Amino acid sequence: xxxxxxxxxxxxxxxxxxxxxxxxxxxxxxxxxxxxxxxxxxxxxxxxxxxxxxxxxxxxxxxxxxxxxxxxxxxxxxxxxxxxxxxxxxxxxxxxxxxxxxxxxxxxxxxxxxxxxxxxxxxxxxxxxxxxxxxxxxxxxxxxxxxxxxxxxxxxxxxxxxxxxxxxxxxxxxxxxxxxxxxxxxxxxxxxxxxxxxxxxxxxxxxxxxxxxxxxxxxxxxxxxxxxxxxxxxxxxxxxxxxxxxxxxxx
Amino acid sequence: xxxxxxxxxxxxxxxxxxxxxxxxxxxxxxxxxxxxxxxxxxxxxxxxxxxxxxxxxxxxxxxxxxxxxxxxxxxxxxxxxxxxxxxxxxxxxxxxxxxxxxxxxxxxxxxxxxxxxxxxxxxxxxxxxxxxxxxxxxxxxxxxxxxxxxxxxxxxxxxxxxxxxxxxxxxxxxxxxxxxxxxxxxxxxxxxxxxxxxxxxxxxxxxxxxxxxxxxxxxxxxxxxxxxxxxxxxxxxxxxxxxxxxxxxxxxxxxxxxxxxxxxxxxxxxxxxxxxxxxxxxxxxxxxxxxxxxxxxxxxxxxxxxxxxxxxxxxxxxxxxxxxxxxxxxxxxxxxxxxxxxxxxxxxxxxxxxxxxxxxxxxxxxxxxxxxxxxxxxxxxxxxxxxxxxxxxxxxxxxxxxxxxxxxxxxxxxxxxxxxxxxxxxxxxxxxxxx
Numbered sequence: 001x002x003x004x005x006x007x008x009x010x011x012x013x014x015x016x017x018x019x020x021x022x023x024x025x026x027x028x029x030x031x032x033x034x035x036x037x038x039x040x041x042x043x044x045x046x047x048x049x050x051x052x053x054x055x056x057x058x059x060x061x062x063x064x065x066x067x068x069x070x071x072x073x074x075x076x077x078x079x080x081x082x083x084x085x086x087x088x089x090x091x092x093x094x095x096x097x098x099x100x101x102x103x104x105x106x107x108x109x110x111x112x113x114x115x116x117x118x119x120x121x122x123x124x125x126x127x128x129x130x131x132x133x134x135x136x137x138x139x140x141x142x143x144x145x146x147x148x149x150x151x152x153x154x155x156x157x158x159x160x161x162x163x164x165x166x167x168x169x170x171x172x173x174x175x176x177x178x179x180x181x182x183x184x185x186x187x188x189x190x191x192x193x194x195x196x197x198x199x200x201x202x203x204x205x206x207x208x209x210x211x212x213x214x215x216x217x218x219x220x221x222x223x224x225x226x227x228x229x230x231x232x233x234x235x236x237x238x239x240x241x242x243x244x245x246x247x248x249x250x251x
Numbered sequence: 252x253x254x255x256x257x258x259x260x261x262x263x264x265x266x267x268x269x270x271x272x273x274x275x276x277x278x279x280x281x282x283x284x285x286x287x288x289x290x291x292x293x294x295x296x297x298x299x300x301x302x303x304x305x306x307x308x309x310x311x312x313x314x315x316x317x318x319x320x321x322x323x324x325x326x327x328x329x330x331x332x333x334x335x336x337x338x339x340x341x342x343x344x345x346x347x348x349x350x351x352x353x354x355x356x357x358x359x360x361x362x363x364x365x366x367x368x369x370x371x372x373x374x375x376x377x378x379x380x381x382x383x384x385x386x387x388x389x390x391x392x393x394x395x396x397x398x399x400x401x402x403x404x405x406x407x408x409x410x411x412x413x414x415x416x417x418x419x420x421x422x423x424x425x426x427x428x429x430x431x432x433x434x435x436x437x438x439x440x441x442x443x444x445x446x447x448x449x450x451x452x453x454x455x456x457x458x459x460x461x462x463x464x465x466x467x468x469x470x471x472x473x474x475x476x477x478x479x480x481x482x483x484x485x486x487x488x489x490x491x492x493x494x495x496x497x498x499x500x501x502x503x504x505x506x507x508x509x510x511x512x513x514x515x516x517x518x519x520x521x522x523x524x525x526x527x528x529x530x531x532x533x534x535x536x537x538x539x540x541x542x543x544x545x546x547x548x549x550x551x552x553x554x555x556x557x558x559x560x561x562x563x564x565x566x567x568x569x570x571x572x573x574x575x576x577x578x579x580x581x582x583x584x585x586x587x588x589x590x591x592x593x594x595x596x597x598x599x600x601x602x603x604x605x606x607x608x609x610x611x612x613x614x615x616x617x618x619x620x621x622x623x624x625x626x627x628x629x630x631x632x633x634x635x636x637x638x639x640x641x642x643x644x645x646x647x648x649x650x651x652x653x654x655x656x657x658x659x660x661x662x663x664x665x666x667x668x669x670x671x672x673x674x675x676x677x678x679x680x681x682x683x684x685x686x
Contacts, residue, residue, distance in 0.1 A: 051635055073638045073639075073640075073647075076640055077641050084636065084639075088633050088635075090637070091654065091658045092653070092655060092657035093650065098650075102641045105640075106641040158640065
């Protein structure tokens with residue numbers, strides 16, 4: 001589903017990704033772990049088409065298409081979803097309006113008719129319940145005045161509504177208490193299916209107790225330094241990143 | 252130019268007028284003859300070049316060549332058919348197009364011309380006493396040509412069920428002509444009123460001139476929401492002065508939407524003349540092409556414990572220009588004043604520009620007064636965020652532009668008015684459904 005091949009990228013002329021290769025198949029959950037500054041969030045954002053980064057080498061395909069050649073909206077329409085590490089506030093536009101606009105654009109791109117507004121409300125209500133929220137959340141402006149945890153939960157709500165083929169979660173677990181973490185995990189697990197893939201970018205092993213990955217990759221200084229099964233995450237938790245990076249992390 | 256206005260003044264019809272009116276008109280004419288039109292050397296008009304408006308006299312407006320039908324008016328109207336509506340065509344009251352059922356004991360909704368003829372005693376204590384001829388050269392010119400406009404008299408304790416619509420239409424045959432609408436709104440103690448004042452050109456090419464003055468008197472503990480919608484012809488000039496006098500513990504909120512006219516200027520002046528009074532002023536201007544849209548507000552805090560809250564926003568595209576000037580004046584008596592002013596401009600093109608100026612004059616020491624102005628383009632991050640959800644760039648830009656507008660639209664409290672405003676703004680910004 002996702003093939004990343006020797007990918008290099010810079011921000012402000014500084015090289016952050018230094019040749020990353022990764023293969024994610026449908027039905028799989030991959031975890032990308034690494035210390036701060038290793039490039040794991042950059043990888044997530046480059047795959048979604050963030051304008052702050054320039055790809056300087058290598059490539060990436062998504063469902064056989066050249067991902068890097070696509071606009072951010074085309075990637076979303078093809079089924080890629082990035083849960084942002086720092087979700088953006090959009091005062092003035094309600095969650096319901098924003099999500100319906102996105103939902104319909106994705107349908108339109110696939111040649112499907114727009115959803116009936118009433119049907120959309122039903123769909124949204126169901127997803128809102130799934131993330132253990134009340135209906136008032138639909139009327140609130142997108143992320144505006146949300147707490148950090150609410151913003152993360154809102155990303156999961158968006159993901160649940162848009163039902164992507166590939167969901168990339170960029171540190172969705174950071175700053176969450178245990179209850180919120182379970183809501184996030186529940187949302188992600190409900191999306192797991194043989195047709196979908198999930199990439200979890202995280203600093204800690206904690207979320208992986210609830211979403212068990214098929215593969216774990218460790219990033220350091222813009223490169224994957226080790227890949228393994230789910231036990232690699234536990235080993236990292238026990239030994240610390242220094243074990244693989246050779247550099248002690250300052251917490 | 253002054254001579255031409257003078258001869259038009261001399262030709263004004265007399266008729267059955269209260270004796271004090273000719274004196275008020277004459278003082279207006281004489282004041283305008285003294286000052287002439289403002290020039291760009293005048294600090295108050297520095298960023299607002301008047302062009303033709305400062306050089307030539309506009310002839311008096313005439314009746315439309317073809318009378319307007321109700322259907323034609325409906326297309327240019329605002330709000331719901333059940334709202335009471337006073338419709339003016341080319342400056343004169345059109346009873347056949349208006350809808351005014353009796354609204355309650357003592358409520359008067361009529362044309363100013365009719366009120367001058369029938370109930371001058373209700374008009375005299377206020378007309379020209381709040382927005383006097385010396386306020387600006389254009390209020391003087393308006394006073395000189397007082398003939399018609401809307402008159403509302405809302406007795407103490409009255410709560411109106413629906414917003415009242417004042418609709419000023421100018422037909423396509425009025426190029427080179429002027430109207431001087433003069434409105435007086437008197438709201439009694441404890442009354443609750445929603446008022447919509449709408450200016451509309453019937454086509455987009457007529458270069459006419461609207462020179463409006465509206466005086467609003469808000470009684471003790473009264474609540475008023477005053478919505479002003481300027482959608483004049485794209486070639487027209489619109490100059491307006493609104494003056495609000497507030498009694499103790501009254502709550503006045505205004506929303507000013509400016510979208511039309513080649514040149515528009517609105518002065519909104521409110522006086523918090525008694526303790527515990529509140530004024531909330533919101534504005535949204537949307538301009539493109541070569542439009543210039545100017546908002547000048549002045550809030551006088553004259554007594555203690557008053558609050559004023561002001562948010563004006565502008566969306567400027569192409570080569571449009573915006574002007575904002577916000578005066579807040581706090582007298583030595585006005586302790587515990589709470590005043591906040593915000594002006595935000597969104598530029599959609601590199602050729603658009605805005606001149607924004609806060610002007611705070613504070614003579615009391617125990618006050619909370621703040622102001623802030625921002626000018627900028629659409630942020631890259633919200634744009635990427637929206638696109639990353641599948642929304643194409645062009646649509647995402649429109650959506651975020653609408654979001655910028657919707658945030659201030661949300662401050663309109665009367666649901667039906669807010670929803671109608673939302674439709675007007677969405678249509679202008681190319682957005683199908685509301686947020």
